[in-house]
Amino acid sequence: MKSHSPSIIGGMLLVIGGVLGACSSPGSAGPATGGSSSAVSEGSSSTVATSATALVTTPPAGTSSSQVGSDEPSNHPTMSEAPAAFLVLGGNRFAGEVGGFTFGTSGQDAPWLPASALDRIDLAAGSKVRVELDGRAAIAAWTARIATAADTTADNVTGLAEDDGPTAEFAAPAKGDWVLSLTITYGEGRGSGAYYWELGVR
Amino acid sequence: MTSTLLRRAAASVVAALLVLQSASLAIAHSSDPPIAWPLFSADDVLQFRWMEGEVPPLKMRIAIVAATADAAASTASRAATIAFAAGGSSTIEYGANVFCGASGLACADGWHAPNHFHVAFRTHGYQFDWGRLQWCQMQTPIANGCYDVENIALDEFGHVLGLGHHVNFSDESDYLDAIVQTVSRARPKAGWNADAFGRCDVSKLQLRYDMVNSARRYSTCLDLATTLSLAVTDTSIRIGDTVTFTATVRVADVAAYERLRTNFVSQRKVVLERRIPGAAAWTTVATLPFGSASGTYVINASPTLTYEWRGYFLKPADEGLRASSSAPFTVTVAGGCSSPPCPQFSMDKSQQRREP
Numbered sequence: 001m002k003s004h005s006p007s008i009i010g011g012m013l014l015v016i017g018g019v020l021g022a023c024s025s026p027g028s029a030g031p032a033t034g035g036s037s038s039a040v041s042e043g044s045s046s047t048v049a050t051s052a053t054a055l056v057t058t059p060p061a062g063t064s065s066s067q068v069g070s071d072e073p074s075n076h077p078t079m080s081e082a083p084a085a086f087l088v089l090g091g092n093r094f095a096g097e098v099g100g101f102t103f104g105t106s107g108q109d110a111p112w113l114p115a116s117a118l119d120r121i122d123l124a125a126g127s128k129v130r131v132e133l134d135g136r137a138a139i140a141a142w143t144a145r146i147a148t149a150a151d152t153t154a155d156n157v158t159g160l161a162e163d164d165g166p167t168a169e170f171a172a173p174a175k176g177d178w179v180l181s182l183t184i185t186y187g188e189g190r191g192s193g194a195y196y197w198e199l200g201v202r
Numbered sequence: 203m204t205s206t207l208l209r210r211a212a213a214s215v216v217a218a219l220l221v222l223q224s225a226s227l228a229i230a231h232s233s234d235p236p237i238a239w240p241l242f243s244a245d246d247v248l249q250f251r252w253m254e255g256e257v258p259p260l261k262m263r264i265a266i267v268a269a270t271a272d273a274a275a276s277t278a279s280r281a282a283t284i285a286f287a288a289g290g291s292s293t294i295e296y297g298a299n300v301f302c303g304a305s306g307l308a309c310a311d312g313w314h315a316p317n318h319f320h321v322a323f324r325t326h327g328y329q330f331d332w333g334r335l336q337w338c339q340m341q342t343p344i345a346n347g348c349y350d351v352e353n354i355a356l357d358e359f360g361h362v363l364g365l366g367h368h369v370n371f372s373d374e375s376d377y378l379d380a381i382v383q384t385v386s387r388a389r390p391k392a393g394w395n396a397d398a399f400g401r402c403d404v405s406k407l408q409l410r411y412d413m414v415n416s417a418r419r420y421s422t423c424l425d426l427a428t429t430l431s432l433a434v435t436d437t438s439i440r441i442g443d444t445v446t447f448t449a450t451v452r453v454a455d456v457a458a459y460e461r462l463r464t465n466f467v468s469q470r471k472v473v474l475e476r477r478i479p480g481a482a483a484w485t486t487v488a489t490l491p492f493g494s495a496s497g498t499y500v501i502n503a504s505p506t507l508t509y510e511w512r513g514y515f516l517k518p519a520d521e522g523l524r525a526s527s528s529a530p531f532t533v534t535v536a537g538g539c540s541s542p543p544c545p546q547f548s549m550d551k552s553q554q555r556r557e558p
Contacts, residue, residue: 079301079309097331099305100367100384105239105313107361108306109354109386110332117305117331143372153347153388159372183384185369190238192367194384 080104083137085184085195087121088130094121094197096131096182101193103137103186110194112147112154115179118198125175125201131168131182138187142168149177149198157181175201233405233423234382235366239312242363244411244461246282248319249290258296258323261339262351266294266323269355269397273363276398278421279407280414281363292318292362298325307335307386308354310361319362323351338389347388350395357382360403364410368402376402379423405522412461416468416496424522427454428467432474432513432528441506441537447474449490449499449513449528466497467523471516474501476509479532484512508534 082101086093097118099110123129133139143162147154160180161170168182178199185192242248252258258266270284300322302309307330311320324330326340338348360382368380377383378393380400387394399407405421413420420426428451435446451467453459469492475484490499490513499513510530517525 079303079311080313082303097305098303100386101303102237102361102366105315106309106311107237107358107366108303108309109357109383110303110305110307111349111388112385113305113332116333141369143370145372145374153391154385155391157374162372181385183369185235189236192235192369192384 080106084134096195099194102191113196114152115149120198122200127172140187141185237366239315242282242316244280249287250292251290253293253295256295265351280411281407310358409460416466419521428526430526472499
């Protein structure tokens with residue numbers, strides 16, 4: 001897949017010369033300085049806490065499962081936070097972990113989130129589950145996919161259900177440990193996001 | 203020349219347009235959706251600089267600049283060009299505490315669009331809940347599980363240019379149709395190092411920014427209805443007279459086609475067909491040479507019989523355009539053969555021209 005025409009490579013070399021000449025920083029891997037004060041810290045997640053037993057309530061508008069700091073200088077970009085999504089099972093609501101999304105003025109790219117990054121929700125096979133968003137966006141369309149919890153890189157993803165409608169409701173997968181991903185298209189053309197839960201189906 | 207021919211300027215016939223009924227674009231599994239920020243101007247040049255104090259390592263800078271070349275080489279549209287410049291108003295940053303969300307390995311921000319953009323990459327080795335981020339360019343040797351900076355940068359540039367994440371089939375069998383994806387893939391999964399916009403990225407860029415010119419190919423992720431009109435210089439001639447058929451192909455006038463609507467379509471294959479009036483079947487007479495004007499195909503002919511005529515635009519195998527045909531019309535030939543066998547229909551291709 002890697003191929004470039006000679007003219008493109010030539011152009012790249014010219015540009016790269018400028019790139020190198022313009023930059024004196026070694027580009028160390030340390031934290032950002034003098035601009036970013038994001039609340040996200042290395043090795044932690046500010047996602048709304050989830051657990052198999054915790055009852056999670058809808059957060060107030062303006063918070064989400066991918067919360068980042070909002071106290072950044074005005075000249076520094078800030079992330080439009082994705083709406084939070086909740087898996088509703090019986091009377092309980094479990095916040096999903098957001099992966100890649102576009103919403104408002106932001107786009108974020110992320111991998112398939114493995115089970116190790118998620119809290120497990122235990123449920124019975126055939127259970128009806130529903131996914132809802134917080135009040136900042138409506139569901140226009142959705143696709144539910146699953147991979148086994150052991151499949152950390154989602155090499156074998158299976159479509160579970162999908163619909164072009166506002167109600168994301170479907171039956172739990174067969175017995176097993178799964179990662180459930182729901183890709184939601186937000187209403188009014190506001191973008192889309194992928195949300196993840198680990199399901200222990202018994 | 204007959205008196206009829208003297209009226210040729212007034213005798214041009216423009217056929218009715220044939221537009222297929224289902225001209226709307228599907229939303230799912232087709233072109234990428236738009237992203238919800240203002241679009242940069244067509245043909246604009248967006249210059250970026252490295253954010254002070256948050257400059258990517260050299261190997262990543264090289265890959266990011268390579269992605270700008272990838273973007274320029276593969277938009278197949280008038281989408282803005284992204285280029286490094288020390289004084290650029292847009293920024294690319296690198297660090298642990300960039301503005302991405304908790305799971306984001308890279309992100310783009312269009313808060314200041316269409317003036318400038320911001321893109322951020324997380325630090326090599328950053329520990330996420332989902333694992334430790336490994337950029338392939340920073341590894342020696344490269345190991346599975348790493349992310350290709352060039353691929354991810356191109357994804358971010360897709361956002362910058364107005365692309366939302368592609369809506370895949372539920373089994374993701376169409377993942378390679380787009381590089382702007384919700385789920386980024388690590389080496390060695392298919393697509394991990396794709397370094398050109400996919401066909402459904404390109405289709406949205408074409409819709410939003412327009413084509414470079416009328417001869418360029420439309421992405422196969424599109425399914426655009428076309429219209430074909432056929433004009434002739436005279437519809438009533440005497441045998442031996444020559445008439446000129448001019449076909450014009452355009453993209454149909456459909457709102458969903460955004461900037462592509464009514465575009466001229468040049469340098470494709472259009473054939474001229476005829477039939478005896480009242481007959482059912484059409485016979486292909488000739489392939490029309492390209493005209494000098496955009497979207498036109500022109501041929502001279504000297505019919506020896508009265509025929510009905512139409513043009514037919516064949517669906518190209520390599521692009522997202524539908525076939526179309528013109529409404530038929532009759533060219534009446536007086537003094538001609540009335541009973542077979544008759545002289546052969548003759549074509550004058552001496553005026554064949556190609557667009558420069």
